[in-house]
Amino acid sequence: MLDGRRILVTGVLDRHSIAFATAARAQELGAEVLLTGFGRTKRMTERAAGQLPAAAEVLELDVNSAADVERVRAAIETRWGALDGLLHAVAYAPPDALGGGFLDTPAESAAIAYQTSAFSLKALVAGLLPLLDAAGAGAPGAGCAGAGAAVVGLDFDASVAWPSYDWMGVAKAALEAISRYLARELGSRGIRVNLVSAGPVETLAASAVPGFSQLAQVWSRTAPLAWDVEDPTPVADAACFLLSPLARAITGEIVHVDGGYHAIGCPSPAATDAVSQIAVPVPSVPSTPPTASPAPAERALSSPAYRMKEHPPLQGAGR
Numbered sequence: 001m002l003d004g005r006r007i008l009v010t011g012v013l014d015r016h017s018i019a020f021a022t023a024a025r026a027q028e029l030g031a032e033v034l035l036t037g038f039g040r041t042k043r044m045t046e047r048a049a050g051q052l053p054a055a056a057e058v059l060e061l062d063v064n065s066a067a068d069v070e071r072v073r074a075a076i077e078t079r080w081g082a083l084d085g086l087l088h089a090v091a092y093a094p095p096d097a098l099g100g101g102f103l104d105t106p107a108e109s110a111a112i113a114y115q116t117s118a119f120s121l122k123a124l125v126a127g128l129l130p131l132l133d134a135a136g137a138g139a140p141g142a143g144c145a146g147a148g149a150a151v152v153g154l155d156f157d158a159s160v161a162w163p164s165y166d167w168m169g170v171a172k173a174a175l176e177a178i179s180r181y182l183a184r185e186l187g188s189r190g191i192r193v194n195l196v197s198a199g200p201v202e203t204l205a206a207s208a209v210p211g212f213s214q215l216a217q218v219w220s221r222t223a224p225l226a227w228d229v230e231d232p233t234p235v236a237d238a239a240c241f242l243l244s245p246l247a248r249a250i251t252g253e254i255v256h257v258d259g260g261y262h263a264i265g266c267p268s269p270a271a272t273d274a275v276s277q278i279a280v281p282v283p284s285v286p287s288t289p290p291t292a293s294p295a296p297a298e299r300a301l302s303s304p305a306y307r308m309k310e311h312p313p314l315q316g317a318g319r
């Protein structure tokens with residue numbers, strides 16, 4: 001399905017990342033994959049890269065740095081000369097933008113959530129545009145003749161308000177709008193832009209969102225299809241479909257991969273108890289991820305020292 005496609009995958013932090021599952025599936029389906037890693041956590045990304053079906057190179061990328069985006073563009077230009085696919089799997093919100101203090105969040109924190117989690121889709125696509133253009137339908141050297149480049153982002157349904165998700169939810173609403181505008185801008189160049197709206201998946205970022213485990217419980221009890229919060233592969237499979245030529249006439253779309261939760265108006269009686277527990281206000285500094293026995297690197301990431309401005313993704317990054 002992805003034979004010969006050259007795909008850049010952002011957002012791999014460790015083996016639990018949705019982006020890791022997507023990179024692995026893309027390789028199994030025939031793609032060549034490059035990863036990006038962010039700040040001090042790049043070492044974790046490199047370790048994860050070695051656990052993929054085929055080891056992948058990791059490029060340094062802070063999505064908020066124009067210089068980093070340009071370096072990534074230059075590296076891909078040298079290596080492939082074109083880019084057939086891009087997975088945007090990046091999100092971050094400061095602790096005071098999550099967790100039930102919606103009315104108290106300062107503009108600066110909301111702006112950081114917006115820039116990193118939403119505007120970065122535009123920043124990345126615009127920075128890599130010459131490469132996405134070069135993969136255009138029928139372009140010489142294109143991995144799949146007749147199929148232009150595809151961009152896929154990861155969303156959490158922003159059509160409703162969630163407990164605790166707060167300004168990350170607002171950022172996701174912006175991400176949804178940005179993906180539609182990009183689809184509009186880039187369709188005539190043969191570039192498609194779509195989102196996968198995922199149900200809750202246990203990742204390091206998600207575990208830093210207060211109330212995540214209760215939300216996950218409600219989800220599993222309410223979704224018409226079985227939903228396993230430990231399994232990112234259904235989301236990865238849908239992302240790979242959207243990255244593939246099979247989705248060649250789809251753009252500006254949001255595909256829900258959530259066990260059907262979005263289609264259900266009212267939780268089942270079994271889920272209502274768990275629902276009532278989510279809405280409790282929680283402290284704005286998230287707790288240590290609930291992993292029973294985290295690996296040393298993960299312990300380091302959840303330590304106060306890690307939660308410094310310089311390396312923020314885990315303190316508030318969310319679904």
Ligand SMILES: NC(=O)c1ccc[n+]([C@@H]2O[C@H](COP(=O)([O-])OP(=O)(O)OC[C@H]3O[C@@H](n4cnc5c(N)ncnc54)[C@H](O)[C@@H]3O)[C@@H](O)[C@H]2O)c1
Pocket residue numbers: 010011012013014016017018019037038041061062063064088089090091092116154155156197198199200201202203204205206313317318319
């Ligand atoms: N886990 C869920 O329940 C869930 C549900 C729906 C959508 N999503 C979305 O999936 C995407 C991936 O998240 P995940 O849950 O796999 O968690 P994750 O922690 O594995 O991935 C988040 C990634 O964002 C990266 N990041 C943060 N700030 C960055 C920056 N400035 N520059 C570059 N990278 C940066 C981190 O390094 C990390 O790799 C996010 O957009 C998230 O909102 C997650």
